[in-house]
Amino acid sequence: YNGSDSYTYTVTSGGVTETATVTVTVNPANDVPVANADVATAVEAGGVNNGTAGTDPTGDVLVNDTDVDVGDTMTVTAVSGVAAGTVGSSTAGNYGTLLLNAGGSYTYTVNNNDATVQALNVGQTLVDTFTYTMQDAAGAPSSTTLTVTIDGANDAPTATGGMVSGTEDTPMVFTWAQFNIADVDTPAANLGVRVTSLPTDGNLEYYNGSAWVAVALNQLIGKADIDAGYLRFVPDANESGVDGYPTAGTGNLHQDYASFTYQANDGAASSPDATMAIDIAPVADMPTLMVTNMPPSSLFNTSWETVPNSNTTSEGSRVDPLEGWTRVDAPDSYTGGTNTMETWHEGDSQQRQDGNMNTVYASPGNGANWLELNNASTNYQTLGISRSVATQAGMVYELSFDYAGRPGFSTAYTRIAIQIDGVTVAQYASTSPMTYLDWQNLKLNFVGDGAVHTISLLTDATSYNANGRGAMIDDITLTGYQGVAAGNAQGGSKTDIALAAYVAAALIDTDTSESLAITFASLPAGAQIVTATQTYTESGGSITIQGDELASAVLSIDGAFTGDLHLGVTATVSESVGGSTAVTAEQPLDFHVTAPVYTIVAADIADASPQTLTGTTNADTLTGGPGDDTINGLAGNDTLDGGAGNDVIIGGQGNDNLTGGAGADTFRWLLGDNGPKGNSRARDTVTDFDPASDVLDLRDLLVGENHTAGIGNLNTFIDITVSGGNTILRISHDGGFSSGTRISGQEDQRITLSGVDLYATYGVSSGNDDALIQALLNNGKLIVD
Incomplete structure (x- = not known):
């Protein structure tokens, strides 16, 4: 307070009274102003990429400040946030900036790029506090705070799209990470995917707890379900699409197979559409292969x-x-x-x-x-x-x-x-x-x-x-046999067999992405397959033709050959992109090549006493009688039949057909009966080998074998397989195989036991040659030195 005031007083003394007036004057002095705390409320931006604007508060910090000195002027002179600021310029706070002017007006701007601010959701707040100083005209200061409360808003999740890869004919289960979804203010467990368009190729499927069902347009699928493996893509059968195909875009045989769009969803907001691209790598489909083998039939x-x-x-x-x-x-x-x-x-x-x-x-x-x-x-x-x-x-x-x-x-x-x-x-x-x-x-x-x-x-x-x-x-x-008569082509010099009459192969996937090839193995030396466009000559005993050549393919062999052909047929599918292949199991294809048509082949029949029948260097047909005969075909492609009795059958050099007939027969090979190593190997067929009574005698054929302990080194001489119910012994007479591993270039003698599976006979696992050789030795069915 300042100004003048007066009062009177009376003094009495001795009966005398005196009255006087006193005047007091308070001279003016400056009073310190009072700065009162201020508060404000801000709202962060939200929505998609902060597309929904928030609220930046404004006000005047001096409005609620006081100064008893009437008419005194108040001015803001200082401000600070996380550090001292400048009045009239932006001052940084923890979560935004404050522009406080000297006259007291202010604007607080929320930093919507701040991660802590972005992490706010509805119902969550942050506080940003600033200190300012004001003074009156006389320079008396007073300080207080401006506290800004920032209310949270929901930020929509983001999705940047994805690229996934699967394989043909195989369902592909999605993982959450493949959707590339983020949300600054929502726990991942609360997020989901809304499918906004469906793929035009293949099917998007959801597991509903009991069955896989088609995903519906705009269906929302939570992260928990995706983590559980409940969302998958199933490509259409035999279709694919990857880089490497020449056609851009999506679809079968395109650079991408399929795509669909989706939005990330946090329960309140969704992201813009993102695209999930799907590549499906081609996988060769196993082709169909049907090989006809008509069994011999007795008509009368x-x-x-x-x-x-x-x-x-x-x-x-x-x-x-x-x-x-x-x-x-x-x-x-x-x-x-x-x-x-x-x-x-x-x-x-x-x-x-x-x-x-x-x-x-x-x-x-x-x-x-x-x-x-x-x-x-x-x-x-x-x-x-x-x-x-x-x-x-x-x-x-x-x-x-x-x-x-x-x-x-x-x-x-x-x-x-x-x-x-x-x-x-x-x-x-x-x-x-x-x-x-x-x-x-x-x-x-x-x-x-x-x-x-x-x-x-x-x-x-x-x-x-x-x-x-x-x-x-x-x-x-x-008797009818699947086969042909020798010399049916080229004036008798060749024997031709139209392969399409016995072999059929086809692609499962017919969309042009795959090619088909057919391989014929175990062909005799010099064999050819002639098609409408090309002539193939065997290499390593095999020929491969293209699938579309089969209809015109003719197997052509030497017209002088008679006997049995035991071929192997496989079909191979190759994808044009990616190199995937599928190969069928080998199927047997058997032909009986008889003497030329309408040619009488005469053979003497032995009587009941033991006989020794010896052939020539030509193709002989020798038939024993009921006695214990010894039949030696010598060279040439011979047909030998022991008849009844306990016979010794020696095919000799060449490709021979050997039949023991009734009795306990011994099939014997001599040194030199083998052919050259490789494709020109000798090929003999035993038509009626009986594991219960018959014997294979290789002691004079093999050179350097021993089996003093177990089978010794016999697995370097003998390799055994079963194909089409026939047991095939591949032999290197001088031990050129590698301890159980057949080397085709070392094979010089092949013996086929028609209609006999020795693995099954002796209860040996297929492919365990050592055990089978041991079983044959133990049972006296294989004779070696």
Whole structure:
């Protein structure tokens, strides 16, 4: 307070009273102003990328400040935040800046780029405090604070898109990290993905707890579900798309396979659309491969055993047809005979050419009866027999029968003709000595075409006897084999097999991304496959052709080869991008290559005593009898049949077909029977190996083997596999393999045991050669030094 004031007083003394006035004057002095604390409220920016503006507060800090000195002027003179600031300029706080003017007006600006500010969500706050000093006109100061409370706002999450890679025909499960989602103010566990567009190729699927279902447009899928593996992409079957394909964009065979858009969502706000691109790497699909292997089929087997024996000479049976054969009675160029089925029986008395009588016997092992083809004028005659058979395309048929001329008669009496559909395809004549029937086995081949054909066996004599003298016929069989007759092409120099009749292969994925190739293995040396556009020659025993060449592919081999071919076929698919391949398991393809069509192959038949039959350097056919025979084919591609008895079969050099027949047989190989190493290796086939009784004798073929402990070094000589139910022994006669690992260039002998799986026979795991070799040794089925 300042100014003047007065008061009066009275003094009494002795009865005298005096009154006086006192005036007091308070001279003015400056009072200190009072700065009162200020508060303000700000709101952070929110939404998508702070697109929703917040609130920056303004005000006047001097409005609530006081000064008792009426009319005194107050001025802000200092301000500080995290550090001293300047009045009239921006002063930094912890979470924003304050512009405080001298006149007291202010603006607080929130720093929306500050991570702590961005982390605020609705209901959360931060406090930023500033100190300022004001003074009056006299310079008296006063200080206080301006406290700004920043209220949080929801910031929308962000998503930058993603790129994921999967593989063809395989569901791809998403992970949360692949969506590249961030949110400054929401815990990751509270976030999710909203699918705003769906892929046009493939399917986006969600697991609802019991089944995978299609994702719906705008469906929201939480992070917890994605972390649990409940979101996946399933490409359409056999489709792919990756860099490397020439076409940009998305789709099958494009540089990206598929895409979809999505938004990150925090429960209150969503990000703008982001794109998830999906690459699907191509994977070669296993092709289909069907290889036809028609088993041998016996169409008939005639032995005439149904005819009774009522005397000691021939029987004239009037049964017609007899055992499937119909009698042929015309033409008859020597009239007068009685048409019957004239049969003979073991032990009958038969007249020979000189008029004397022989006691005659059937071919060993063929029962007791046989038929005679002849033309008579006063006695029984059988001019011929015929029957119809249904053939199958892709099969070659072997007609086999035993033959003997009437003892002592010339071939003019004993000649026979073989007709098919009334056309003579072959003639044969031989003689028997005067004292016995000299039985031979005759074989003739023809090719099936799916039609029914009539086979006829006829007397073709040019000389006649009134009582009928001709040729004995017995044990007639017709067997069909998958295969061909040798020399069916290029004037007999080549044998051709149309492969499409036996092999079919196809792509599963037909969108042009894959290519198909077919490999034929275990081909004989020099084999070729000729297609409409190219000729391939085997290398390492195999040829690979393209799938579209199969329809015209013809396997061409040496026309001199006869016997069995055991090929292996695989199909390989290759992707045009990425190099993925798929290879089928090898399937066997077997062919029986017979002698040239309509060519009679004759072989002597041994009698019941032990015989030694020796072939030539040519392709021989040798058949043993019921005795314990030794048959050696020597060189050439031989066909050897031991017949009954305990036989020793030696194929010799060349590619041989070996049949032991009944009994305990030994199949033996000698030093030098092997071929050159590599593709020209010798290939022998044992058609009827019986693990219970038969033996493989390799002791004279192998050089340097020993098995003093276990199998010793035999796994460097012998490799064993099973293909198509056949056991294949690949042999290096001088031990050129590497301890159980076959080296194809070292193989010089291959032995195929048809229809036998030795692994299964001895209970050995497939591929465990050492154990199988040991089992063969233990059981005496493999003989080595």
